[in-house]
Amino acid sequence: MSQQATHKGDAEVGHLAEPEHLEYGTRPPIWVTVVKWVLIALALAVLLYVVQELIEAGHWLMVILAAFVAMCILAVYSTRRAVPLKYLLPGLLFALALQIWPLVYTVSLSFTNYGDGHLISKEEAISAIEASSVRPVEGSARFSLNIAVPEGQDVATGDLIYLLTDPDGNFFAGSLQGLQPLDAETVEAGMTGRITSADGFTVLSASEVNARSADLAEFAVPTETGGIKQIGLSEAFIGEPTKVWDEASGTITDTLTGRVYVAEGANFVPQDGVGPPLPQGWLENVGFDNYTEALTNPTLRAGFIKVLVWNFAFAAITVISTFLLGMLLALLFNDSRLKGRGVYRSLLILPYALPIYVTALVWSSMFNQDFGLINSVTGLDINWLGDPWMARLALLITNLWLGFPYMFIVCTGALQSIPGEVREAAAIDGAGPFRTVRSVIMPLLLVAVGPLLIASFAFNFNNFGLVFLFNEGGPFIGGQSQIGSTDLLISWAYRLALGGTQPNFGLASAIAVFIFFIVALISYQGFRSTKALEDVN
Amino acid sequence: MKRTTGAIAMAGITALLLTACGGEAATDDDPTTPAAGETESEAPADDEEATDDGDAADDTADEPATDEEASTEPPVRDQNAELVIWSDDVRAPILTEFADEFGTEFGITVQVQVATDVRQQFKDATNVDQGPDIIVGAHDWLGELVQNGTVAPIQMSEDVQAQFVPEALEATKFDGQIYGVPYATESLGLIRNTALAPEAPSSMEDLIATGQGLVDSGDADQVMVTPVGQQGDAYHAFPWLSAFGGGIFGTNAEGGWDAENVIIGSPESIQGGEKIAWLAENGALNVNIGGTEMEALFGEGKTPYMVSGPWAIANVDGAGIEYAIDPIPDFEDGGVTTPFLGVQMFYVSSKAKNPAIAQEFVNQYVPSVELQLALFEAGDRPPALQAALDQVSADNEDIAAWAAAGEGAPPMPNIPAMNAVWGPLGQATSDIVGGADPAERLAAAQDEVVAAIG
Numbered sequence: 001m002s003q004q005a006t007h008k009g010d011a012e013v014g015h016l017a018e019p020e021h022l023e024y025g026t027r028p029p030i031w032v033t034v035v036k037w038v039l040i041a042l043a044l045a046v047l048l049y050v051v052q053e054l055i056e057a058g059h060w061l062m063v064i065l066a067a068f069v070a071m072c073i074l075a076v077y078s079t080r081r082a083v084p085l086k087y088l089l090p091g092l093l094f095a096l097a098l099q100i101w102p103l104v105y106t107v108s109l110s111f112t113n114y115g116d117g118h119l120i121s122k123e124e125a126i127s128a129i130e131a132s133s134v135r136p137v138e139g140s141a142r143f144s145l146n147i148a149v150p151e152g153q154d155v156a157t158g159d160l161i162y163l164l165t166d167p168d169g170n171f172f173a174g175s176l177q178g179l180q181p182l183d184a185e186t187v188e189a190g191m192t193g194r195i196t197s198a199d200g201f202t203v204l205s206a207s208e209v210n211a212r213s214a215d216l217a218e219f220a221v222p223t224e225t226g227g228i229k230q231i232g233l234s235e236a237f238i239g240e241p242t243k244v245w246d247e248a249s250g251t252i253t254d255t256l257t258g259r260v261y262v263a264e265g266a267n268f269v270p271q272d273g274v275g276p277p278l279p280q281g282w283l284e285n286v287g288f289d290n291y292t293e294a295l296t297n298p299t300l301r302a303g304f305i306k307v308l309v310w311n312f313a314f315a316a317i318t319v320i321s322t323f324l325l326g327m328l329l330a331l332l333f334n335d336s337r338l339k340g341r342g343v344y345r346s347l348l349i350l351p352y353a354l355p356i357y358v359t360a361l362v363w364s365s366m367f368n369q370d371f372g373l374i375n376s377v378t379g380l381d382i383n384w385l386g387d388p389w390m391a392r393l394a395l396l397i398t399n400l401w402l403g404f405p406y407m408f409i410v411c412t413g414a415l416q417s418i419p420g421e422v423r424e425a426a427a428i429d430g431a432g433p434f435r436t437v438r439s440v441i442m443p444l445l446l447v448a449v450g451p452l453l454i455a456s457f458a459f460n461f462n463n464f465g466l467v468f469l470f471n472e473g474g475p476f477i478g479g480q481s482q483i484g485s486t487d488l489l490i491s492w493a494y495r496l497a498l499g500g501t502q503p504n505f506g507l508a509s510a511i512a513v514f515i516f517f518i519v520a521l522i523s524y525q526g527f528r529s530t531k532a533l534e535d536v537n
Numbered sequence: 538m539k540r541t542t543g544a545i546a547m548a549g550i551t552a553l554l555l556t557a558c559g560g561e562a563a564t565d566d567d568p569t570t571p572a573a574g575e576t577e578s579e580a581p582a583d584d585e586e587a588t589d590d591g592d593a594a595d596d597t598a599d600e601p602a603t604d605e606e607a608s609t610e611p612p613v614r615d616q617n618a619e620l621v622i623w624s625d626d627v628r629a630p631i632l633t634e635f636a637d638e639f640g641t642e643f644g645i646t647v648q649v650q651v652a653t654d655v656r657q658q659f660k661d662a663t664n665v666d667q668g669p670d671i672i673v674g675a676h677d678w679l680g681e682l683v684q685n686g687t688v689a690p691i692q693m694s695e696d697v698q699a700q701f702v703p704e705a706l707e708a709t710k711f712d713g714q715i716y717g718v719p720y721a722t723e724s725l726g727l728i729r730n731t732a733l734a735p736e737a738p739s740s741m742e743d744l745i746a747t748g749q750g751l752v753d754s755g756d757a758d759q760v761m762v763t764p765v766g767q768q769g770d771a772y773h774a775f776p777w778l779s780a781f782g783g784g785i786f787g788t789n790a791e792g793g794w795d796a797e798n799v800i801i802g803s804p805e806s807i808q809g810g811e812k813i814a815w816l817a818e819n820g821a822l823n824v825n826i827g828g829t830e831m832e833a834l835f836g837e838g839k840t841p842y843m844v845s846g847p848w849a850i851a852n853v854d855g856a857g858i859e860y861a862i863d864p865i866p867d868f869e870d871g872g873v874t875t876p877f878l879g880v881q882m883f884y885v886s887s888k889a890k891n892p893a894i895a896q897e898f899v900n901q902y903v904p905s906v907e908l909q910l911a912l913f914e915a916g917d918r919p920p921a922l923q924a925a926l927d928q929v930s931a932d933n934e935d936i937a938a939w940a941a942a943g944e945g946a947p948p949m950p951n952i953p954a955m956n957a958v959w960g961p962l963g964q965a966t967s968d969i970v971g972g973a974d975p976a977e978r979l980a981a982a983q984d985e986v987v988a989a990i991g
Contacts, residue, residue: 057665057666057667058666059769117681117685117951117953118683119664119685120664127704128686128887129686131690131887132683132690132712134690135713135714139630142694147893205644206619206893206894206897207643207644207645207895209893210619210893213891213892216892231896232893232894232896232898232899233643233893233897234897237692240690262953267835276797278713279680280683280685280713281684365829368825368830370823370831371825371833371834385766396926441822464754472768474768475767476964479965479968479977479978479981481768481959481960481961481962481985482985492538499956509901534889
């Protein structure tokens, strides 16, 4: 039937094609063109700004991407070609930026050891190790310092000179060649002995010193025992690195202890295997290590089934309970005989309007065994947060309170779109109210809200915020602190991957990828089964 | 119909991704959370002081409170400023004054910016070379900062070193190297409601006796309050745990904390654990009391004693309670209760755009009595500079008391391995308060910590 209709439609369009095409060919009104070009210009201006920021930050790949987007916008909207793309492009761009990119990023992170202690490159780690190891030479003097260049040279490029005063009041000029004594006659010094000006030198101002930070970082005045380095603008000391990188052997030697460190597993570890590694590690690709870790970690294996079962139960019970309560209230308030429905409806939506963390924290304190509102009002003495089953119940109650307004809104909307005739027909056929709801309203309602129930399931499956704020996945029973009774996969993985000694985003990402597949599978199944509901229409 | 399904599928996937990312974004905050177990208990306890408590748990605690506004956005570095300092909102105004003075003296532009989560935002920003030159923060961030190569050592001269309170200076060191210039210290002490308990208790036993007397007579509901919570609170449990020489880590040859030597399950720690059990039996510790309940109970005058830090004073004052501060009393059988010392300090970024000026500021300006006094005004913590501390203590009883409470306290370990301790140890102490056997429970915690450190 519908196929015929389409064919008929096609035929009509074909018939009318020629005059319509002519109409289409005429120029649009001038203001449309103006608005179009203003919008294009605006989009390009925004991108230009973004590109500038990116160039400043040195993210060249992003610059290219942004430029590509700009080109796409120009190509698609300034010409009359590619009409479908005119509609699709914004959606495509947002899909790429907000959906595909985070996914790709997460997956790519999961193949690295990105995390605390592994944020920088190996070169940066080596220079951090060397810089951190600079110690003053034992018994060496401190100098008062000013920084200068030889007179006549440009302050921005000239050879750097340290104008130094030792504790005995002797003046020196320090260059890359070493220390040269200065005649006290040619020098003017301040109260502390710091040289303020000297013949033959141009003293740099703080800003000028600052501008030469990169040169100064490399600069040191060699002495017999080490190098004279500046501390800030007015002080210098003789120091030397106590950890030295040897490029040829790829090792770091601690000159204080004589210990040699070799690169292993993205850290420098002692060659003899005794003692801790150096703290500064580097970022590197670790292949499937994180996935292996996720599959073989003893705690993960021990708790996986328990947490997974509770995770499913939590998400399913939450969806069912919030839906049932939301629907019942929606049915109730959908009855036109009820006065003041608007007020009631607004009140019911309130929990939805409160920020989740406030709600979670408030409920958590209401469930306190000794001081909580719930025990004191009901006169019970239930250990809500200390007993695993009671904690699960408490979490479900909290989430019911948080979640039902959403279902209430959704169901109210869906109910209002169910035509009154259907209900009348049911009544005429002799169906009672219960029968009407079960056989007529529910099927129609589920068509509309079915996909939302699946979305709600997926959301609650990963409802990290609630669990974390409510009780951090606790209580932890059996003398351990890793597998909580109300832990969801996500909060549990968070604790394992990021709560330990070395917050490890790589491992967290690998676990997130697993969770993604679990939820994707469930959602896929869910959407397939909602198709069955659609047949009602 | 198909198209709607597709659209909803997309929406579903978006939701998934968002939640997945949400999880990840939240994980981003974690490094500030060594004391994962403490979050809940501390949560609403202290807003303005939260970020600066040596007790890192308070960092997290601060998040729920500040997340509400868009103000959690990290500050954006002003590219033209020649010195950029990130600090929390309490200290920023005072720093601005000194920074301006410094800027005028050297003819440079200085900018002090407020960061809501200095630790995390510094890490993120420095990672993309947009970080500040100087940050103001707690000493226990140090291990992580060194590990990530984001802080530069401070070559403090020996005369300047000698001007600081020794414990405060000790806290600025990692692997023997100084990485920060301290300006304040903080530690736990015993805050006493003087209306209920006019005399300072001579010992924990005395405290329990007085407290129980007040509970029996109906003048109080609780013998003593301090945060425990279902997940425990290792920071607040440490004074008991370490009373007989136990604790968390042993020390290495250089006097630093040794991550390879975990002593949570040692006989000394177990002896401390037994004291925790004893305190719980006598109603001084309770798993149902976290930070919120603690503040409420003390603020309503329902308990004579609270073990907490300077951050709790604002609320006590607000509640109109007359109070006095004393060191935590010792045990009669020889157990000496020492809390952890937290130290607030100035760090210089290793990727500072203006290293010379930054070093000049922290080396020449921060160790000045004026700056330390001004920062004291903002934080109500004992200054780290001995001269400033003496000056303040002379006419401020509270500060003298806090300084006394923190005397001899070991700095909270700043090694990264500490992150692996908060959860297991906190849970163990909570379980002991709940009735678990101290020896067994601490041994299990020891195993967990050792396994996590690897």
